[in-house]
Amino acid sequence: MYNSKIAGLGAYVPENVVTNDDLSQKMDTNDAWIQERTGIKERRHIKKGDGNTTAKMGVKAAQIAIERAGITKDDIDMIVFATLSPDYYFPGCGVQVQHLMDMKTIPALDVRNQCSGFVYALATADQFIKTGMYKNVLVIGSENHSGGLDFSTRGRSVSVIFGDGAGAAVLSREEDTSKGVLSSHLHSQGEHALELCLEGPSTEHWVPQIIQENPQENIPYYPYMNGQFVFKNAVVRFSEVIMEGLGKNNLTPDDIDMLIPHQANLRISQFVQKKFGLSDDQVYNNIQKYGNTTAASIPIALTEAWENGKIKEGDTVVLAAFGSGFTWASSIIKW
Numbered sequence: 001m002y003n004s005k006i007a008g009l010g011a012y013v014p015e016n017v018v019t020n021d022d023l024s025q026k027m028d029t030n031d032a033w034i035q036e037r038t039g040i041k042e043r044r045h046i047k048k049g050d051g052n053t054t055a056k057m058g059v060k061a062a063q064i065a066i067e068r069a070g071i072t073k074d075d076i077d078m079i080v081f082a083t084l085s086p087d088y089y090f091p092g093c094g095v096q097v098q099h100l101m102d103m104k105t106i107p108a109l110d111v112r113n114q115c116s117g118f119v120y121a122l123a124t125a126d127q128f129i130k131t132g133m134y135k136n137v138l139v140i141g142s143e144n145h146s147g148g149l150d151f152s153t154r155g156r157s158v159s160v161i162f163g164d165g166a167g168a169a170v171l172s173r174e175e176d177t178s179k180g181v182l183s184s185h186l187h188s189q190g191e192h193a194l195e196l197c198l199e200g201p202s203t204e205h206w207v208p209q210i211i212q213e214n215p216q217e218n219i220p221y222y223p224y225m226n227g228q229f230v231f232k233n234a235v236v237r238f239s240e241v242i243m244e245g246l247g248k249n250n251l252t253p254d255d256i257d258m259l260i261p262h263q264a265n266l267r268i269s270q271f272v273q274k275k276f277g278l279s280d281d282q283v284y285n286n287i288q289k290y291g292n293t294t295a296a297s298i299p300i301a302l303t304e305a306w307e308n309g310k311i312k313e314g315d316t317v318v319l320a321a322f323g324s325g326f327t328w329a330s331s332i333i334k335w
């Protein structure tokens, strides 16, 4: 048995900055409300004609991660791509990355676990490496939210939160099993699937049916979120899954050097930070700049924390996520 370690990290966000004031030109919202309720100051949106798609942003993040891992694309044995906003209904973005990066005919797997997607993808890649089947797995989280949000006042409680971007990690074989990904912990609770969802278009709601049933109102092809219900579940599940991971490795919150929570809402991160008595140096947040980038949020934050020298060898790094499904997950990493 081997462990896997993060050998390289990369992130990419579109250049187009959208501030809270920009959004207030389109809908009845304001900077004070958004900052107070979410912590978000601005986010990035793909701009028509800038060439970005979910897969292409994933490629940009992946190229940086591969270079930093000191390998080439030909050393990658598998792609695991997490997104809720794939370029196409099918096929997934993983195969597009294989093509766009001109890689060998390696396997490409798409993960559909929304905000927990990157941790699920990392855990999947980790298993392939632990068993010895693969040496280097490219794990990507990428989202193009802006193309599918309702920017009228009707959609304001959802659309102000989300942003576009991508993050990637190269997960590589680690012979020392006291290092790297120590364990991952994955959960789901489908009874709450419709509390945070995009119902159509889908096999339950094909476009012609949607138009027929909802000529003007209540169009289910914009995301729906029962914000307060999601919030209440998030703070409980974040705490549980972090404790589960720490307990499994005989660690306590005092052992955390860096917690990278999924960037859903700054108030959720602050709640978790307070609950575990962590200092500002032990938690990394960048939702202020990017909003919630779903599957991309953890790899973008992890990349930035690493680039800023906030993670060093030997550190205990905890990743934790909660989101649509509901799904939630954590990974405990010895850097």
Ligand code: ACO
Pocket: 028, 029, 030, 033, 034, 037, 038, 114, 115, 116, 156, 157, 158, 160, 196, 226, 227, 228, 230, 231, 234, 264, 265, 268, 292, 294, 322, 323, 324
């Ligand atoms: N601007 C101004 N006012 C607004 C806006 C806005 N953008 N959005 C909503 N409001 C109004 C509402 O209409 C409501 O007005 P009312 O009291 O007159 O009815 C009031 O503000 C309060 O609305 P709430 O929805 O109760 O606001 P809340 O404090 O719950 O904040 C939020 C909403 C930010 C969505 C919060 O509930 C939240 O962050 N939830 C969790 C999100 C999360 O963790 N998601 C999981 C990951 S995402 C994924 O998996 C894809």
